[in-house]
Amino acid sequence: MAEIAGKLREVFVEALDLDEDVDVENLKYRDIEAWDSVGHMALIAALEDEFDVQFDTDQVIDMSSFKVAADMITALQNSSDD
């Protein structure tokens, strides 16, 4: 996870238009106004582009925090390496 955390943070900040002082690593869905359902779609689109992965609908729904996002992306990248 540490390998992707930096880039993941950048994507979160850009997609959700976060201030630099936001504790991104501990962010959870709906913690802040910007990460509502519409912000979530923008975030998903950005993550798919930046990490070249594709989330299915269940994963989109289940992505409830920065940490979950990191785990999902790591798993998707590992599965594509197999």
Add this chain to the structure above:
Amino acid sequence: MTDLRGKVALVTGGTRGIGLATVRALAEAGAEVVLTGRDEAKAKEAAASVEGAVSGQALDVTDAKAVATLVRAVAKEHGRLDIAVANAGIMEDALLGMIREEVVERTLTTNVAGTIHTVQAAARAMMRKKSGVIIVLASVVGEQGSAGQTVYAASKAAVANIALSAAKELGRSGIRVNAVAPGLIETALTEGLGEDAVAANIGKTPLGRLGRPEDVANAIRFLVSAEASFITGQVLGVDGGLVL
């Protein structure tokens, strides 16, 4: 003339009828267009029949994952997706007591779920640029009902509502969503209606004729253009006044 140069468009169900006319209208205005159909050969053949930057790909809109994959691939290959026309649909007529369960399933899965899958995927592709236009294909029968078309009419009423709800959600992301609701249009879907039914419809239509696929395509071309930049959440009838 509407200028869509530099725009990338996706049209599902684009191999014939209203879909193909829409592909032609968008390509004429300068858009790069990807059309889809269930049969890859027919999709490529349809694409080759249109002048301009048009390509054809196979897609079953009932397969959510396939829709997401294709939309993402289009956006990646062309660098953007500006316009999505969720046109793919089916129509199977049956009087109320004669509706088979599989017709209900097939019609709702294709027309409603297929449209939702397309709108979802397109919206996701448009999100990052915070701009885009989505058109869904409703129908006059979705508003008025039609004997022998209970399932189809119900599906089209649902499709119109997809446009309204999606427009509310996506407006703040700069994405417009509208529906067009054709009346009776001369296409393969309606050619089996019979002369009496056609004459009866023409009789109820103030403009006194059937619609042509190009009539609907022209409305779509307007709705996706910059001229319609403050129009969202609308269901535009293209029906010669049939609903009056």
